[in-house]
Every structure is written in C-alpha cells, then in structure tokens.
Amino acid sequence: EPEVTQTPSHQVTQMGQEVILRCVPISNHLYFYWYRQILGQKVEFLVSFYNNEISEKSEIFDDQFSVERPDGSNFTLKIRSTKLEDSAMYFCASTSPNRGPEAFFGQGTRLTVV
Amino acid sequence: AQKITQTQPGMFVQEKEAVTLDCTYDTSDPSYGLFWYKQPSSGEMIFLIYQGSYDQQNATEGRYSLNFQKARKSANLVISASQLGDSAMYFCAMREGMESGGYQKVTFGTGTKLQVIP
Numbered sequence: 469e470p471e472v473t474q475t476p477s478h479q480v481t482q483m484g485q486e487v488i489l490r491c492v493p494i495s496n497h498l499y500f501y502w503y504r505q506i507l508g509q510k511v512e513f514l515v516s517f518y519n520n521e522i523s524e525k526s527e528i529f530d531d532q533f534s535v536e537r538p539d540g541s542n543f544t545l546k547i548r549s550t551k552l553e554d555s556a557m558y559f560c561a562s563t564s565p566n567r568g569p570e571a572f573f574g575q576g577t578r579l580t581v582v
Numbered sequence: 583a584q585k586i587t588q589t590q591p592g593m594f595v596q597e598k599e600a601v602t603l604d605c606t607y608d609t610s611d612p613s614y615g616l617f618w619y620k621q622p623s624s625g626e627m628i629f630l631i632y633q634g635s636y637d638q639q640n641a642t643e644g645r646y647s648l649n650f651q652k653a654r655k656s657a658n659l660v661i662s663a664s665q666l667g668d669s670a671m672y673f674c675a676m677r678e679g680m681e682s683g684g685y686q687k688v689t690f691g692t693g694t695k696l697q698v699i700p
Contacts, residue, residue: 501687511627511673511690524687557625561688569615569634569680571688573627 474560474574481550481581489545489577491560494567500543501561501571502535504528511559517543550581585609586674586691593696595664602649603659603694605674613681616657617688618648621671630672633657634680664698671695 473492481487493500502514516523517535534546543562547554557578561571587606595601607616618630633641633648641648649658661668674691 503688503690510692511675513687513689516687559627561627569632569677570617570629571677572629573619575624575626578625 472560472562472572472574474558474577476577477575478578479580481579483552483581484549487547487550487579489547489558489560489579491543491545491574492541493543493560493562494564494572495541497562497564497567497572499523499563500535500537501563502545503559503561503573505557505559505576506553507556514545547579550579552581555579555581584691585689586676588674588691588694590694591692593694595661595668595696595698597666597698597700598663600660600662601664601696603661603672603674603696605657605659605691607655607657607674607676609655609676609678611678613679615677615680616648616650617675617677618646618657618659619673619675619690620668621673621693623670627673631659661696666698666700669696669698 475490500517503511505511513526515525515529532548536544557576559576560574563571614635616633620628631641631643631646631648633650640650645662647660671693673693675688677686677688679686
C-alpha cells in the first residue's frame with residue numbers, strides 16, 4: 469500500500485534556528501499539502517502546492533515558512549527562524565483526482581522548539 | 583464561522599456497543615466531500631470514510647458508517663461493535679469545490695476523543 473512518508477519523526481530545535489521538514493508524497497499524486505496540529509488542538513491547514521507553485525496558503529503561513537519540491541519526489545517545509553509557538557505536529561498530505569477524494573497523510577513530524 | 587463543528591470533546595462507549603460521533607458542517611458550495619479520520623495516540627491520521635455531497639446512499643466501510651443528513655448539514659460517524667483499538671481521536675473534515683479538481687484543502691473539526699471501556 470503506497471503511503472506518504474515524513475522525516476524526521478521528531479525534531480528538537482533551538483528557538484531562532486531554521487528547520488526543514490521532509491515529506492515523500494505518494495508517487496503520481498499531484499497535489500501536496502502541509503498541515504499543523506498544536507498539541508491537543510485541531511488540525512490547521514498551512515499550504516497547498518500544485519504544479520510547482522503554491523495554490524493556497526493560510527494566515528499561519530507567513531514569511532517564515534516556505535515550501536519546495538526540489539526533485540521529483542521530496543516535498544519540504546522550511547521554517548526560517550523558529551519560535552516557541554511553532555512547536556506542533558506537522559503533517560504532509562497528498563491527493564490525486566485519479567486516486568479517490570481523500571487526502572493521504574504522513575505519520576507526522578513532531579517539532580519541539582526550545 | 584466554523585465550517586466543521588464537533589460538539590462532543592469526549593465520548594465513552596462500552597466494548598461491543600455502537601457509538602455515534604456527531605459532526606455538522608457549513609458550506610454554500612453544492613459540491614463538497616465529508617471525511618472522517620482517526621488519530622490514535624501514536625499521532626498518525628488514518629482515513630476512515632468518505633461521503634460526497636451528491637451521493638444518494640450513506641457511505642459504509644466495514645464497522646464504520648456515515649449518517650449523512652444533507653438538509654440538516656450533518657455527517658455523523660457510527661462505529662458498530664466498538665473495539666478497544668477504536669480508542670482514539672476522531673476528526674470530521676470537509677473539502678469544498680470537489681468539482682474543481684483535487685487541490686482544495688481539507689478543513690478539520692476540533693475532534694472527539696473516544697474511549698472504549700472493556
């Protein structure tokens with residue numbers, strides 16, 4: 469069963485440092501997303517990405533955030549200068565109109581900013 | 583305004599009993615999809631079931647069924663014959679603009695924590 473994979477599963481970083489969260493979406497999927505879930509809270513949309521550009525982004529996705537698909541398989545989320553409030557679980561997801569309506573989620577990366 | 587509302591922050595159910603998790607939604611888009619995801623304590627998001635706005639029949643997947651009442655804008659999840667492994671957080675979610683293609687984001691509710699009691 470194809471799946472979305474995320475690395476690392478847990479990252480601890482110092483406040484102000486840059487982090488890159490990595491995702492490998494399902495092969496042949498066309499649309500990619502990042503979501504965030506602060507501990508115990510709802511899952512929030514950050515950004516969607518299609519055809520090598522951002523399709524939509526939320527208010528959370530400010531200039532500190534960027535996304536990239538550097539090769540044909542990886543999809544990354546970069547946080548330039550982390551803040552304490554960036555501590556959360558970050559989920560990558562992918563979809564394809566030819567593969568059913570549901571978004572397939574990775575297992576998440578738990579980011580802890582200290 | 584909240585697009586997805588889950589009014590039950592926590593629920594208990596006896597093992598082998600059925601349980602209904604409530605979800606109401608708000609949209610003016612005629613083409614939308616409703617989803618339920620399960621999030622166990624390990625953190626991953628597991629897709630359970632999908633209902634399209636134009637689907638005439640309620641969706642079913644094994645022990646999961648979706649009680650879709652379009653006029654009331656509700657999409658309750660019914661889990662039959664609860665098992666201990668069903669203890670988890672359950673999120674109702676919606677994607678609008680389903681006819682436009684596959685990139686519309688999924689909007690989540692706040693979740694319901696289900697605990698199955700032996």
